[in-house]
Amino acid sequence: MKNNKTILSIETSGEVCSVSFFNNENDLFELNFVRKNIHSEKIFDMIEFGRSNFGIQLPEIDSVAVSSGPGSFTGLRIGMTVAKSIAMGLNKPVIPVPTFDAFAFHLTKELPRNTKFAIVKKASINDFYYAKYLSDGNSYSVVDELQLILKEEVEKKAADADIVYADIYNLPEARKITAPTASHIAVWAREFGDKVTDYDYLEPFYLKKFIARVKK
Template sequence: MLLLSIDTSIRGCSVAVHENSGLLASYDLNTDKSSSSILTTLIKSAVEHSGYDLADLDAVAIAKGPGSYTGLRVGVSTAKGLCYALDKPLIAINTLQAMALQVAPFYAGHLLCPMIDARRMEVYAAVFDDQNNFVWPTQAVIMNDASFQDLLTDHKVVFFGDGAAKCKPLLLEHPNAIFPEMEIRPSAITIGKLAVQAFETNQFEDVAAFEPYYLKDFMSPPPKKANLTV
């Protein structure tokens, strides 16, 4: 089983190639923009580095979101294009669940709360146990002093991702709130690990109908006021 995985949930992009459960190649580019041309270059490089051609792939996996509207659109469009061109199935993985998989081995017995930055004091978040099972579903959360207090009463909770900075000033003093010092970003590597499991159980998407998991409608910034002079 040869899988290509793609993550464009936040700025930049990440690609990986797995053969069964083994990682063959991965590339990460941390930039402020997501570009289809950059992404396709990384895909080509990763597949070639793994010793295969695109035609050898058995499936394409994509991080479905939540995350950046533009980034998700670029990633999903690219993945769907590859599936159409190569006649391969599409696998979609929750971005937050793949992030939780990155830190689970280091926090046995803890709850894991990956967070992706949204607007103002809002984050996209979910909570998982250390076996990567959902404890709290994916949702948009407006952070305030009461956020996560019910969970923190009885559990140690690890908060991470680029949205965790918004809740750190509110929860840092709580003895059960943990904030890792390392930066934890969405990664195609853990998208691929979950995609291998999905492939084995035939969890494929309808390529024509599939859309990113935006979680909420896109909101464009307000127009700038014109500077009129007379």
């Protein structure tokens, strides 16, 4: 039997469909699939493949951590639904993990102390998710809270950051990112997460309102 603190973590907020079985950063199995619109098709197969290779039975996990957003509406719904379904079936808690904070916590481990960095991700054609953080070497503090900004505001908002991590190409000196992976979600969950057993109140954090477009 594996360590009874194993976290099954799920990240589906963007193009990366990622699953991890995680005890600690030296004992984990992670599987990533990068392709648009494959989350619902692949995620259960990925969980089973990861479980088998990690050598664990699903009832042995401690909890299910899931990226709660912001990000893709469809991706977040899929990830949260899968996490809640598995947790309910096993009577295990869910740990919702804020996507940007999980990625920021991961980045701070690679950055010098007092590095100010921004994370910018496309939300639609005209607006972006944005947050700014300060690394203290082991963790982070929030400089600018997560917010939705217009395309023309991006450069101004990120101007005083030492480093900008972004999924857009035309931002000067930006380091290209896609999304955090499931192991990043698990690390944040282990360090900061709250276990939730009242599944009915768990919903993704979209930040941006979803507006359905109808073809005329």
